[in-house]
Amino acid sequence: MTRIDPTPDFESRHLGPSSRSVEAMLQVLEYKSVEALVEDVVPESIYFRDALALPAPLSEADFLERLRSTLSKNQVHRSFIGMGYSDTHTPGVILRNIMENPGWYTQYTPYQAEIAQGRLQALLNFQTMVIDLTGLPIANASLLDEGTAAAEAMHLAQGASKGSANKFFVSELCHPQTIDVIRTRAWPLGIDVEVGDHSSFELTEDV
Structure with a gap:
């Protein structure tokens, strides 16, 4: 043996x-x-030929102890849903046949290259619906959150603009995190973000 x-x-x-x-x-x-x-x-x-300044490897027992010590520092806070969340009711037939149907999802996450075909089908349905509703020749797929979608809309507007406008107006009624994401995305693009009252805003050539 x-x-x-x-x-x-x-x-x-x-x-x-x-x-x-x-x-x-x-x-x-x-x-x-x-x-x-x-x-x-x-x-x-x-x-890079120099040796990396790495600590000695830990045993499995020592690593688990280090991990428990680190995790014990986490603070659990109560999350209050809001700012973009809308309470909705999903009909049972849709819940059973789509949301709970394994044919619409796989074990893969949407971020991997092997994107779930069920998710692709859902995105295609969304794009088709937007095209039908707006009459546009093409529509983008939905994004994962409102802030990212708003920032991408700003970037799309900049790319589609044929003039020298470099200012993007955002209504003050938008959620704070949405405005923050827009500002963060606008900074490297060189876009000036203006937040204000949309009912009294006057559109000019630089917007």
């Missing part, structure tokens, strides 16, 4: 390929070591 050596440092069990896999890949690439491969592939201008 082969003796099982203790492995207190567990990063090698979870990060990166095994030594056998590394050797097999090096043989295919005809390199004797990973260092030789790096020397031949990484450009000298970005090659």
Whole structure:
């Protein structure tokens, strides 16, 4: 029976390929070591040769203790839903056949390249509905939150503008976080954001 050596440092069990896999890949690439491969592939201008100032690896037990200590510093606060949230009722037939239907979603998150086909179908339906309602030849897909959607609308308006207008007006009735996202997005684009009363605002050539 082969003796099982203790492995207190567990990063090698979870990060990166095994030594056998590394050797097999090096043989295919005809390199004797990973260092030789790096020397031949990484450009000298970005090659960092100094050793990284990293602490010694922790054992699994020590890591879990460190993790528990860090998590214990979290503060749990009550969240008050609002500022963009609208209470709605979803009919049971839609809830059962769409929202709770596994055919409309997968284990993948929407951020991954393997985007769920059910989500793609929902976005296509949304775009088609917007085109039908507005009569536009094309419509963008919905974004995940109001602030991001507003900021992208500002950027789209800037790109579609044929003049030299560089000011974007936002109603003061918009939610504060929406205005903040617009301002944050406007800064690198060089757009001047003006917040005010939309009922008395006068549109000029620079807006």
